[in-house]
Amino acid sequence: MSGKTPPVTFAPLGDSAIMVTLGGVIDRELNRRVHACVRHLARSAWPEVSDIVPAYSSFAVHYDPLRVTSAGITDRVRAALRDVPRDDAETEGSLVTIPVRYDGPDLEAVADATRKNVEEVIALHSAGSYHVYMMGFAPGFAYLGDLDPALHLPRHATPRTRVPSGSVGIAGAQTAVYPVETPGGWHLIGRTDLLLFDAQRDPPALLHSGDRVKFERIE
Amino acid sequence: MSVTVARMTGLATVQDGGRPGFRADGVPLCGAMDLAALFLANELVRNPGDEAAIEWALAGGALRFDSPAVAAVAGAEVELTCNGAFVANNVALELDAGDELAIGGFVRGAYAYVAVRGGIAVPKALGSRSTYLAAGFGGLGGRRLRAGDVVPFGTAAEGKRRVSTTSPTPGERGVIRTVRAIEGPNAEAFTVSFREAFWRDEFTLSANSNRTGYRLERTAQQDHAARSAPSEPACVGAIQVPDGNGAIVLMADGPTVGGYPKIGVVAAVDIPALAQCVPGDRVRFELIAVDEAQRLLRTTRSLARPRARA
Numbered sequence: 001m002s003g004k005t006p007p008v009t010f011a012p013l014g015d016s017a018i019m020v021t022l023g024g025v026i027d028r029e030l031n032r033r034v035h036a037c038v039r040h041l042a043r044s045a046w047p048e049v050s051d052i053v054p055a056y057s058s059f060a061v062h063y064d065p066l067r068v069t070s071a072g073i074t075d076r077v078r079a080a081l082r083d084v085p086r087d088d089a090e091t092e093g094s095l096v097t098i099p100v101r102y103d104g105p106d107l108e109a110v111a112d113a114t115r116k117n118v119e120e121v122i123a124l125h126s127a128g129s130y131h132v133y134m135m136g137f138a139p140g141f142a143y144l145g146d147l148d149p150a151l152h153l154p155r156h157a158t159p160r161t162r163v164p165s166g167s168v169g170i171a172g173a174q175t176a177v178y179p180v181e182t183p184g185g186w187h188l189i190g191r192t193d194l195l196l197f198d199a200q201r202d203p204p205a206l207l208h209s210g211d212r213v214k215f216e217r218i219e
Numbered sequence: 220m221s222v223t224v225a226r227m228t229g230l231a232t233v234q235d236g237g238r239p240g241f242r243a244d245g246v247p248l249c250g251a252m253d254l255a256a257l258f259l260a261n262e263l264v265r266n267p268g269d270e271a272a273i274e275w276a277l278a279g280g281a282l283r284f285d286s287p288a289v290a291a292v293a294g295a296e297v298e299l300t301c302n303g304a305f306v307a308n309n310v311a312l313e314l315d316a317g318d319e320l321a322i323g324g325f326v327r328g329a330y331a332y333v334a335v336r337g338g339i340a341v342p343k344a345l346g347s348r349s350t351y352l353a354a355g356f357g358g359l360g361g362r363r364l365r366a367g368d369v370v371p372f373g374t375a376a377e378g379k380r381r382v383s384t385t386s387p388t389p390g391e392r393g394v395i396r397t398v399r400a401i402e403g404p405n406a407e408a409f410t411v412s413f414r415e416a417f418w419r420d421e422f423t424l425s426a427n428s429n430r431t432g433y434r435l436e437r438t439a440q441q442d443h444a445a446r447s448a449p450s451e452p453a454c455v456g457a458i459q460v461p462d463g464n465g466a467i468v469l470m471a472d473g474p475t476v477g478g479y480p481k482i483g484v485v486a487a488v489d490i491p492a493l494a495q496c497v498p499g500d501r502v503r504f505e506l507i508a509v510d511e512a513q514r515l516l517r518t519t520r521s522l523a524r525p526r527a528r529a
Contacts, residue, residue, distance in 0.1 A: 011404035014484030015512035017454045019404040026449045038243075050239035053452045055476050060452030062242065065487065065516055070509045135245040136450065136476030139354045143450075180354045197244075199344045199356035205244040 008081065010074045016065050018074055020081075021058040026173070028146065030057050031133050035210040036091070040084045041077065048073070054209045055134045056143075093132065093210035098177060099218045100126070100168050104188035110170065113153055122217060124148045125189060130175060130213040135205065140179035140197025142207040147175050159185035166191045168215070175215075179205075190215075220286040222335065224368040225319060229278035233339050233358035233370070234332075234471075236269025238347035242475040248455050249349040249357065252276075252330045252430060252471050252494040255519070256294030260334035263291035263311045270338035271348035273364065275331045280366075281321035282333065288314045288372065289336040295328030295389055295495060328389030328495040337373035351472060353431070389495040395421060396496060398489045399507045399515075400458060403481035405448065409460070416441055417482055418506050422466065426498040430472040432459075433493065435502060440464040453477040456485035458504070468493065486512035488519055 006023050013019040020037070023030045031054075038054045041061065051062040063073045102122045111118045130144040137143075147170055155171045160183060163169070167178045169186030178184060179196035196206045207213065224231075234257065237250025251257035251274055258268035273282075279297070284290075291311050292299055299306050300321045306312055308331075314320065322331060341348050341359050350358025359368060390396050406414060422435035440463045453459075457469045459479035468485055469477070471494075483504060485493060496502060 012401055012484075012509040013404050013452060013454050013481075014401055014456050015487050015509050015516060017452070019452055021404075021451075024448055051242040053242045053475055055451050056449035058451050060242075060454065062239065062454065065513045069513055134450070134476060135243060136474055137245060138474075139241075139244060139246045139351075141245050182353065197354065199354070199361075203244070204241070204246070204345060209243065 010078060012070045012074075013060055015070065017060045017062040018070060018077065019058055019060050020077060023057040026056045026133070026145070028131055028133075031131070032210070034059055035093075037081055037084055038209070039091075041080055044080060046076070055136070091210075093208065093212060095212045095214065096207060097214045097216050098168075098192050098194055100190040100192050100215045101218055102126075102168075102190040104168065104190045106169075106187040107189045110151070110153065110187050110189055114151055116150065121151065121189065124151055125170070125175065126215045126217045128175075128215070130215075132207050132209050132211040132213065134209050135207070138178070138180050138182050138197075139199075140205040140207065142176060142196075142205075142209075142211070142213070144175045144213055145173050147173050149173075153187055155185035156187070159183050160188075163188065164191070166193060166196075168192060220288065220337065220374065221369045221371045222288065223283045223285055224364050224366050224370065225281040225283045226321075227280035227364060227366050229280050229322070230276040231273050231280065231364040232350035232352065232362075233271050233341050233348055233364075234274040234350060235271040235348045237471065238345055238349055238351075238357070241345050245475055246345060246354075247351065247431075247472045247475060249347060249351050250471050251332065251349075253294050253328075253332070253491040255491040256330065256332050256495075257334075259309065260291050260293035260332040261338075263293065263309065264289045264334050264336040265311075266334060266336060266338050270334065271341065272332045272334040272339060273370070275322060275333060276329055277325065279322040279324065281319050282370075283319045284314045284316060285369070286316050290314055290320060290333060292320075292322070292331055292333050295331040296326040297331045298323030298326065325497075329497050330494055335372040340371040340373040353472060390492070390500070395501045395503055396492060397503050397505050398493050399486045399505045399512065400456070400483035400489075401486060401509045401512050402506060403458065403483045405451070405480050406482050408448070408480045409482055413441055414482065417460075417466075418504055420503070422502045422504075424496045424498050424500045424502060425465075428498065430470055432470055432473055433468045433496070434465060435468065436465040448478075448480065450476050450478040451481075453481070454484060456487065456490055457481045458483040458485065470494065486515065488512065488515040 163184035168190040171186040355361035425434040
């Protein structure tokens with residue numbers, strides 16, 4: 001890792017988790033280092049640890065406070081992170097292709113707001129190779145970056161109360177598929193029939209942090 | 220063996236000790252809002268503490284037992300009747316087939332737990348019987364219970380456990396609740412004066428509160444002054460401060476990551492007391508060290524979460 005890497009910091013996230021922070025920006029390389037740390041720690045399979053949850057530039061280690069103290073788990077995580085394999089950060093996750101019908105209710109408004117026509121919006125969105133920065137917001141919801149800058153738009157000021165599951169949305173530098181019907185403020189440009197999350201499936205989520213995603217246009 | 224929902228005006232779902240192990244996929248911890256009350260109700264009927272029970276919120280309803288059963292109600296103090304006669308909360312009740320156990324008004328507290336010996340025996344989803352309403356899985360068909368539902372319960376081996384658990388009695392209306400919390404991982408994002416006011420001020424629980432989060436409001440407003448940062452991991456008890464006049468405490472169904480800065484995280488030992496607050500209740504946060512929070516948790520013992528699925 002380069003000499004400019006900021007120091008890794010450790011802090012209690014309450015009495016049942018710690019948060020490990022590698023930086024303070026959204027950056028694909030930094031995020032890959034987060035995922036490399038999480039993969040490395042997950043291999044240890046410590047019984048006191050129930051979940052290791054990566055975010056953009058930090059991750060949480062959720063542990064059983066009846067079996068290990070905050071200081072104890074911090075020391076163990078700190079020690080384990082000394083041996084994160086150097087090349088692990090470059091390991092690519094799975095490539096997942098998501099077929100999309102580009103017929104979302106906001107497609108024309110997105111074209112107007114970005115001064116493109118609908119075909120150009122579809123071409124830009126489906127040309128991208130996206131990276132799963134993190135999972136969250138809802139089961140199976142993947143925050144995908146990086147969207148072509150020509151399509152960057154702020155979220156709707158007032159979120160829709162119901163976004164149907166399978167909706168493909170964009171907001172800022174991100175794109176995502178809504179796995180379940182939820183409220184949502186993203187611009188909806190299409191939909192997919194793929195199930196992003198199914199509690200009866202193993203694994204339940206289609207996408208995982210670190211995966212790569214392509215959108216394929218279908219009619 | 221089963222119990223039939225005869226009437227339902229409240230919000231009732233099947234909940235157990237929670238669903239750890241899937242937070243990296245965005246699945247919340249889930250489980251009982253008041254884990255201490257779930258454990259107490261289960262121990263009263265000699266179940267393992269984190270067995271699935273019916274979590275009952277806000278208003279009443281009735282259950283008709285289709286088979287003989289031992290049941291107990293703990294957590295919120297409720298007007299409880301069996302075939303029309305008042306019976307006590309927090310005791311094991313021997314019920315015959317055809318008996319109707321009814322919850323009337325909620326006297327104190329927000330969440331009551333109806334445990335039945337053998338445990339509520341709906342299928343597990345992702346290692347847990349807890350209902351997660353927002354994504355429609357777990358519990359009975361991923362939804363709240365309604366009149367006419369037939370809820371199965373198991374035949375437990377006769378437990379040897381003795382009741383050793385207590386759960387905090389929900390506080391009286393008008394009494395300020397003190398909720399202990401640990402300083403958040405990015406508390407320094409807030410100015411010193413904002414933090415001082417936060418740990419001193421009194422908050423009121425908003426009606427806009429549910430299993431996902433409890434919204435707390437205060438009359439005194441102050442500039443927020445926290446930097447914006449990329450979304451970070453979140454957890455049950457995280458005290459998010461989206462703006463200057465209030466806070467949102469993430470509860471059992473709260474998101475696994477979040478963008479709002481966290482000024483603190485409620486100690487696990489005090490989540491039950493916070494969960495039992497009702498809209499209008501007043502709350503003050505007290506800052507404690509993480510070591511102290513963990514010591515308090517070890518002394519209560521009753522809040523052990525289930526292990527994550529291997």
